[in-house]
Amino acid sequence: MIKNKFIVVEGLEGAGKTHACIYIKNILYKRYNIKNILLVRQPGSTFIAEIIRKLIKKKFYFEHLTKETELLLMYAARIQLIETKIKPALKKGIWVISDRHDLSSIAYQGGGLGINKIIINQLKLLFLHDCTPDLTIYLDVCPKIGLKRVLNRNSLDAIESRSLEFFKRVRKTYLKNIKLDQKSIIINANLNFNIVNDDITKKILIWLKKQHI
Template sequence: MKLRGKFITFEGGEGVGKTTNLTFLRDYLIQHHIPVVVSREPGGTQLAEKIRSLLLTKHKESITEQAELLLMFAARSQHIRHVIEPALAEGSWVLCDRFTDATYAYQGAGRNLGASTIQWLEHFVQQGLTPDLTILLDAPAETGLKRAKQRGELDRIEDETLSFFGRVRRGYLLQAELEPARIKIIKADQPLVDVQNDIIGLIKHFFVNEH
């Protein structure tokens, strides 16, 4: 019987280095002969990627806050069923660029939808699935947005106001306060080598007896 894999998510606002550091951890796990699957939200499956495109493309018709929230969970349902759960069952570690903490931060705090509806949808869609570890890369909203703008054209959500991203950051920090055992904050505005040393430290602390 295969040992169930570990589910690790990377969270944070725009421009905090999630992709860079997720790739770094993927390579570290591969070097240590740990099977790993990398994915992202919204997205991760063919259908969920189409939903991602709907969410991030700028449309003439505005997307309501409620529609945005429901689309996020529609994509998540597909992602869990077709990627995350099968990979974990096979013993692979799943590294995911964003998961439900992002929904609490972006839709709950950023869009001012609050937590109660998200909590209901989380229970309905995830059926108890939560990450084993969440790495929250934290930086001031101004810093992250400046980095995001340097990458090129902004998508629909990246093009939001600074006050929106301030609420998103506060939403993330609130999540970390509520679940300190799972969500670990790493300062994303320190040198990259220090960020990555902190990540390896977390992995060794959380999973010292694994594999």
């Protein structure tokens, strides 16, 4: 059996990240009988990080959350999760599948909000160290399609309520960075649900074979 891995699923709102994380977990279990798998989301998945998540996503009508505050809150939640759950799990041989990681900050706070990538990379170097994904699966969805899916299932939170232009910048930044990452897979998430599942299955099985399972 292959050594446990850290897998991250990235994408815009409505791309299907949560479903993809569960789907990948099922592939690992059904195909390879891997049972020790931790599913997490960013921001979130610890008591403190979930409080930060609610703070970031809440609509405040009396005070504006600055882009720098948002970035630092994202990293506060991320550090809390990494130090208390992700790193301990990986050391114990547990597979970790995360709904988002630091690439989200590069795309959202960097590409979307315009914070200099150098600043975000400095935070990464200072606090994340070697906690980098073995595989990043990017679910590529057009902003209009993704936001329509989100709107159909619930009301929009503070981030989901941002402009279409914001999400276009986020997607552009995602694609730019993913194409430079050799440890990544791109999935066309605009397509039918079943087609997306089939593509995830095909590509992750190819990746797993390369890991000598």
